[in-house]
């Protein structure tokens with residue numbers, strides 16, 4: 001009896017998640033009347049704006065991850081090692097992007113860095129791209145910081161650092177050879193979340209007027225019937241691919257096993 | 261000038277002084293133990309030598325050079341930690357080679373040296389394993405090899421055996437000592453285990469509440485403790501109050517009998533220390549004989565530890581478990597022999 005009830009609940013849950021997916025995929029395949037085809041996908045992939053915005057967002061996502069790791073790993077490391085008492089404050093700051101809407105951030109940026117300000121970042125393309133990058137970094141901070149901080153908790157940061165120092169290593173070597181490899185799985189999980197966020201982000205890119213994938217999705221959604229569903233399916237596959245990769249990375253990292 | 265000179269070393273954390281006027285000279289190749297109870301400042305002294313903690317005042321000279329301002333990675337001092345602290349992402353061979361790689365040694369040189377070191381610690385075939393695939397004793401050996409591979413000036417070990425079980429602890433301490441002798445490396449070993457300190461060291465520093473109470477060879481520390489703390493902390497010590505009859509020649513009355521120490525003692529009453537193994541059951545030619553009543557019999561295997569009441573004062577002593585001879589029983593009256601030369605006068 002209990003078993004039947006749990007099966008029923010499981011099926012219900014799966015239906016809740018899977019039915020819309022099936023609907024989405026089914027619709028994306030039915031651009032040609034009366035038959036299933038990849039016509040919508042062909043149209044989408046042939047659209048130069050798709051390729052441009054997609055590549056733009058991929059590059060931005062990778063840059064966000066690179067800069068984010070560069071910023072967060074040393075920060076989280078230093079806080080754990082030297083200033084454990086400020087950890088609650090740092091944590092609070094990194095959580096702010098969850099409560100402050102992106103629109104507030106971007107209006108703040110535009111006010112602070114407009115063409116008549118002391119640092120006119122919005123005045124040039126490079127400046128605007130940099131601003132967008134910083135915005136993405138801010139948005140991904142809650143996930144990135146938490147993931148890495150949790151990763152650091154699983155190793156004895158202080159003693160490993162001292163061991164490396166006594167062997168002659170400086171800070172750069174310690175970070176690159178000792179700390180980063182041991183929190184790599186955590187870094188990657190933060191990276192995949194960041195990738196997913198950046199690929200779908202709309203507000204920052206739209207208001208800074210950059211050709212990113214998010215605004216393109218929105219544009220298509222507003223003007224086309226079948227293509228947006230093809231795009232959503234593509235985005236969905238990318239997300240799942242990220243999660244699958246994350247799983248693989250976790251499973252195959254050689255040393256990341258519980259000590260006996 | 262000694263190899264390592266520590267003078268007037270002090271360390272405070274906020275208002276608490278945890279190391280007070282610590283002085284020590286260590287000769288090249290010496291094995292020194294810092295021995296003391298938990299919280300007495302042993303680790304803090306070691307960490308100041310390694311450079312992880314900055315002294316509040318005082319000087320640390322290595323080969324005559326003040327190292328206080330040098331960062332830990334500039335001191336060339338090998339360190340072994342209680343928790344092994346092997347890099348989990350590197351294999352045994354990569355761990356051992358880490359220091360050399362940091363120094364920019366070539367890969368052929370690293371390979372040779374790593375091979376030598378693994379040979380030295382008796383694990384020549386485990387180079388490809390990861391730390392989590394090793395036992396605690398093996399991990400600590402690898403940590404030792406890793407610390408020694410870059411040929412440091414000095415080796416510091418902070419309770420390296422505490423996390424291991426008793427058998428491994430004994431075999432590894434012998435191994436550490438023999439490797440240390442083979443390489444002739446100056447070593448400071450922190451422990452709170454007196455047996456470890458007594459069996460391994462050239463000299464021992466007994467620490468108490470941030471102070472070096474006594475520095476001496478194991479037999480010095482054991483037979484001629486300088487302070488009451490050292491006497492009580494190292495080994496088992498009986499304390500007996502005695503009445504001074506003649507302070508100039510040390511004539512005393514203890515447990516109802518007179519004895520002469522032949523050295524001057526303070527007036528009034530003195531506290532005497534006596535090791536259990538210096539007391540014999542029966543006079544056996546010893547110069548002083550006291551009588552007592554057995555109050556406790558502890559069978560420990562090859563030895564039997566007994567306690568006797570000497571008219572208000574209790575002393576513990578040992579006797580061998582001789583086959584065919586019955587040990588004393590509770591309440592039995594016994595004669596105990598002791599040598600006046602073995603009596604330590606303990607000053608406060």
Ligand SMILES: Nc1ncnc2c1ncn2[C@@H]1O[C@H](COP(=O)(O)OP(=O)(O)OP(=O)(O)O)[C@@H](O)[C@H]1O
Nearest residue numbers: 273278296297298299300301302303304305451452
């Ligand atoms: N970073 C620190 N901040 C504040 N107090 C400290 C710090 N490190 C050590 N202490 C204090 O200094 C004293 C000496 O500590 P230390 O670690 O040197 O003792 P220890 O002799 O090594 O003890 P154990 O045998 O338990 O390792 C202790 O009372 C400890 O609480």
Ligand SMILES: [Mg+2]
Nearest residue numbers: 302303304418
């Ligand atoms: Mg300690």
